[in-house]
Amino acid sequence: MAADGWSWFPVLAAGVSLFKCLFISSYRSTDFEVHRNWLAITHNLPVSRWYHENSSEWTLDYPPLFAWFEFGLSHVARHFDGDMLLLHKQNYASPPTVLFQRLSVIVTDGVFILAARECCRCVQTQRASQKAVLSRPSFILAVLLLWNFGLFIVDHIHFQYNGFLFGFLLLSVAKHLQAQHLQGALLFAILLNLKHIYLYVAPAYGVYLLRSYCFTESSTDGGIRWRSFSLLRLLALGSVVMAVCGLSFGPFIVMGQLPQVLSRLFPFKRGLCHAYWAPNAWALYNALDKVLATLGVRLKLLKEAELPQASMTGGLVQEFQHSVLPSVSPSVTLVCTLLSILVETVHSCVFPRLKPALASIWRRPRGARGFLRCLLLCALGSYMFGWHVHEKAILIAILPLSILAVESREDAGIFLLLSTTGHYSLFPLLFTPTELPIKVCLMLMFSLFSFSALRKLHSADGSLLHPLEVVYLLGLGMVALFSEVLFPLSPWKQRLPFLPLLATSVYCSVGVSYSFLRLYATLLRSDSKPKQH
Amino acid sequence: MQTWSLISICVLLGVVVRWGVSLNSYSGAGKPPMFGDYEAQRHWQEVTYNLPIREWYFNSTNNDLAYWGLDYPPLTAYHSWLCAYIANIINPEWVKLHKSRGHESPEHKLFMRTTVLVVDLLLFIPAVVLYCLYLTDGSSKKKVSVLLCILLYPGIILIDYGHFQYNGVSLGLALWGILGLGLGWDALGSIAFSLALNYKQMELYHALPFFCYLLGKCFKAGLIGHGFFLLVRIAAAVVVTFALCWLPFLSDPAQALQVVRRIFPVARGLFEDKVANTWCSLNVLIKIRTLMSSDAQLYLSLVFTLLAVLPSSIRLLTRPTFWHFKLALVNSSLGFFLFSYQVHEKSILLAALLIVPFPLCSMLPLLLKDGLLVPYAVTSTGFLLLSIYLLSALDHCTEDELQLTTYRKLFFFPFKSDLGCIVSITSVTLDPPSHLPDLFPVLVSTTAYLLFLGTIIHFNILQFSGPPSKKSQKKSN
DSSP: GGGGGGTTHHHHHHHHHHHHHTTTSSOOOHHHHHHHHHHHHHSOOOOGGTOOOOSSSOOOOOOOHHHHHHHHHHHHTTEEEEEEOOOTTTTTOHHHHHHHHHHHHHHHHHHHHHHHHHHHHOOOOOOGGGSSGGOHHHHHOOOOOOOOHHHHIIIIIIIOHHHHHHHHHHHHHHHHHTTTHHHHHHHHHHHHHHHHGGGHHHHHHHHIIIIIIIIBBBBBSSSSSSGGBOOOHHHHHHHHHHHHHHHHHHHHHHHTOOHHHHHHOOOSSSBBBBOOOOOSSHHHHHHHHHHHHHHHTTTTOOGGSSSSSOTTTTTSSSOOSSSSSSSHHHHHHHHHHHHSSSSOHHHHHTTTTTHHHHHHHSOOOOOOHHHHHHHHHHHHHHHOSSBBOOGGHHHHHHHHHHHHHHOOOHHHHHHHHHHHHHHHTTGOOOOOOGGGHHHHHHHHHHHHHHHHHHHHTTTTTOOSHHHHHHHHHHHHHHHHIIIIGGGGGGGGTOOOOHHHHHHHHHHHHHHHHHHHHHHHHHHHHHHSSOOOO | OHHHHHHEEEEHHHHHHHHHHTTTTOOOOOOTEEEEEEHHHHHHHHHHHHHHHHTTTSOOOOOTTTTOOOOSSHHHHHHHHHHHHHHHOOGGGGTTTTTTTOOHHHHHHHHHHOOOOHIIIIIIHHHHHHHHSOOOOSHHHHHHHHHHHHHHOOHHHHIIIIIIOHHHHHHHHHHHHHHHTTTOOOHHHHHHHHHHHOOOOGGGHHOOOOOOOHHHHHHHHHTTTHHHHHHHHHHHHHHHHHHHHHHHSOHHHHHHHHHHHHHOOOOSBBSSSSSHHHHHHHHHHHHHHHHSSSSHHHHHHHHHHHHHHHHHHHHHHSSSSHHHHHHHHHHHHHHHHOOOOOOOOOGHHHHHSSSSOOOOGGGGHHHHHTEEEEEEEEHHHHHHHHHHHHHHHTTTGGGGHHHEEEHHHIIIIIIIIIHHHHHHHHHSSSSOOTOTTTHHHHOOOOHHHHHHHHHOOOHHHHTTTOOOOOOOOOOOO
C-alpha cells in the first residue's frame, strides 16, 4: 500500500472536474451575464474605456488584473461563439456560450486543484503511508477542499470564478506554511489585484510578513528582537507588491483614471445588507430592530405610520433606515471590523488578557499556523461586521479553516459547525425547484463526509461537538424542511414571501457568530501558553 | 470511515449524478410529429388515465396504436396510471386526452424526471445496496467499491435519466428477485421476479436461469419431501402474482390475447435499427432480412437463441448453486441479446448490470441522437477512471472473484475500453463517406458485437469449468 502514495489525488481531481461538467446546463444566475458582458467590454473596447463603459448595468467592478483575465478569455471565446462578444447583446446565452463559460470556470479551477495539492502536502504526517487512504489527513483535506459544497454551487451552478481566486489564496497560504514567504506575498498581491474583497485579510498578511519575515529572529520567549530587522527583506517584499500593483493599476494611473477605477471598486451606495441578509452580526441587528418595531407597534409605543416603509429584504438593493435601533453607516461597519481585528491600545492596557488577533500575532507569532488562524479571524471578522457583505464571503473563512481542521481537534469541531451553517446559508442562492435535489444531496454528502472523516481522524477524546451544538445543527434541518418544503405549500407564501430568507439568515447568524467567538477564544487561550507549530 | 457513511455517500453521489444527467435533453425533444420515448411514456399516462382498462391495448379513435401504442405488460400500464393520477393533480394539461399530445415544458420535464428518480429510490437503489452488502464477497471496502461502480454505471443512468425510460423498475425488481434467491427466500424472490416480468417483457432474458435454478433446487431437495413443497410454494407464488397483474384482462380471452400480441410484436422483423447482435452484424455481409421469409427468420432466431442459452441453463439445473445462477444470468441475457428476435440496444443493460465494467459504446448512436454526448463522455470517462482505480487498489481480493478480475484485466481495460473509446471518438468527430452513411453506427455495433461474443464465450467456459475450490474465506483488508 505504500506504493499508493498520491495516486488517489489525480482520481479525486479528475472525478470532481468531470462531475462539474454534468451541471453545465443547470441554473445560472445573473453573474453569467455579468461575465459575458465583461468579455465583450474587454474584447471590443480600448483599455481607456473599460472602467467608463456603462451601457449595461453590469459594469466592470473588479480590479484591472481580472479585466486582463477576461480579455485573455475573450480570445478563446471567439472560437466558441463570436456573438457572445458583441457589446449590446444582453442576456445572450447560446449553447456554445454556456459551454464556453462553464468550461472556463472548470479549467481555471486547475489553480485551485494545484493549491489544494500544495496544502495537502503541508498537512502530510510521517506516519501517513501506513494508514489506509481514507484516514489520512491529506486525503481528508483534499476532499474537503476539492469537493467543497459551497465552492461547487457558487462556482459551477450560480456561476463565478471563486475556485480560480481561492486557488491563489490557498497557494499563497501553502507557500507561507512552507516558509517561502516571497512567493506567498507575490501570490497574494496578484490575488488582491484580481478581486479586492481579499483586502479584508490583507492586514493578517501585512502584520505576519512584517513580524516574521522582516524580523529574521525572535527572542527566546517569542517576543520581538528589534535588532534583527532586515531592510533587505522589507525592500524585497515591497518591490514585489509594488510591481504587481504597478502592472495592474499602472496603465490607469498614467491615464489619470484612478479615481474612476476606485469608485467602481468601492461602491458605497449599496445598502447595509444584500437583498438576502448575509448571516452576520448585522442580520441579527436587523432582526432585533424588526422585532422591537413590531413590539413597539403592538404595545402602542410607536405609530406605524412613522416607521420607514422600505423593506430590507426586498429584491432590489436599496438604502434603508432602521426603525428603532440607530441606523448603521459604512464608517460604523469599518470601525467595528477594525476593532475586531486591530490593536486597541487602551483596551489592551485596561484588559491585558484581551488581545485582538493582529496584536497577538505581532507580540508572539506562532509560525505560519498562527498566521493562518489570524487570516481566518480577519476574514470572519470582516464577514461579521462588514458593509454589504455577500453570503458567499463565508467561503473565505471555511476553506482555510479546513486546513486547521485536519490538524487540531478543537478546530475540527469549529469547522463542522461553521461549514455546515455557512454552507446551509448558501441555499437561497439556488432557489429553483430543479436544483433542489442537487443542493440537498451535495450538502448531505459533504456534511456526512466531513463529520465521519474528522471524527475518525480525531477519535482520541470523545466527540467533536458539544450536545448543544448538535441540537443547533439538527435545528438547521428543521429550518431547511420549513423553507424548502412546508413554506412553499403553505398559505403564508403570498403574505410573507421573505420569511424563509429571514429565518435562514437569522438562524445561521447565530451559528456563525458563535463560531467566530470560539475561534477568537482558541487564539486567546493559546496566546497564554507557548505553542509549537 | 464507517461503512454506513461510505454507503450513504455513494448513494447520494449516485443520485446527484443521475439528476445531473437528467438536466440534459431527452429522447425526441422538440422533434414532432413522433417525438420519442419521453412522449411515449407521457402518452401512456394520457391513455391509461383517460380510458377504461379494456381499451388500453386496443386500437380505437381514442387510442391510436400507431402513435406509441402500449407495448409493455400490464404493470407498466398501472405505473403509468399512477403517474398520470399525480400529474393530473399538478397540472391536468399534461394528460388531457388528445390535447396533451406532444406537450413539452420545463415543469413537465421536472415532473417526469422526478418520477424516474422516485422509483429508483424506492426499488433500484435499495436493491443494489442490499446486493452489495449481503451477496458480494470481500472486505467492506470492496463492497463499497462494487456499490459505487454499479451505481455509477453510465448505461442505466444515460438510458433512464437521459433518453428517458423506467429500466430502474424492472432491473430493480429483478435484482430483488436475485437478492431473494441469494438469501434463500425463494418464494419472495420469485414474486419479485414475476413482478419484473410483468413490468417489462425483456426480463424474459433472465427467466430461464431463474426457472432452472429454482427447479434444480427443488430436485436437489428431493421431489418426494421438502422439494415438492418448495416447488408448490414457488409455483403458487408465481401464478398468484401473474393472476393479480393480469386480473382485469382475464375476464375476456380476446383482451389477454391482444396484450400478448402487443408485447410480442412478431410482425416487426428480425431487427430494427443498428443493434450489436448477430443478425444485425450478419446483415452487413449477407442480407438476411430480404433473403428469408419472416417465419423463417423467427425459427432461425429461436433455434440459435436456444442453442446459446440452453447449455448454461441445463448446467445450472444440475448444479443449482448461487454462483452458477449468477453466471447463467449473464450467459442467458447475453445469449438472448445476441440471437433473439427484435432486440433493442437497451436490452444490453440486463447483461451489463451483472458484469459491471461493460463496454458502453454500443449505445452511443442512440445517445447521440438524443443530444446526450456530454453526459455520455463525462459519465463514461468518470466510470472508466473510477473502475480502473478501484480495481487496481483492490488487487488483493478473494479467490471467488479472481477469475472475473482476470477476465477484466485480459479483456477489458487494455483492449476493449481502448477500442470502445476509439470507435466512440471517431464516430463523433468524423463525417462518414457519402456512399456509406451508416458506416459509424454499423462499425460501433459490429465492434460491440464482437466484444459481446467474446464475453459470452468466456463466461460459458467459466461456468463449465466450475467454481474455484473455496478454501477458507479469507477476508482481506
